[in-house]
Amino acid sequence: MQEVSDNDFMATHRVSLATLEIESSLVEINCDSAWMGPGLTVIKAKEDAAYTIWDGGYFVMTEL
Structure with missing residues (x-):
């Protein structure tokens, strides 16, 4: 498990956290x-x- 910043996520995945409707500046x-x-x-x-x-x-x- 790792925590990744929005900038690092964007650089790796070419999509922002906001595009995925993730409101945090860090993602797990x-x-x-x-x-x-x-x-x-x-x-x-x-x-x-x-x-x-x-x-x-x-x-x-x-999760249901």
Whole structure:
């Protein structure tokens, strides 16, 4: 797990946190290096929501 600033996120992912409707200037990112497929990266958006990246698209996941 790592915390990334909005500027660093933009430099790496070419999209801003605001575009993903993340209101914080820092975001928590988890990567599972043992898995090589969809869901490898999880970007925490809120307490009950996160994004994952797959084939260049950002997919929101929410807790039900």
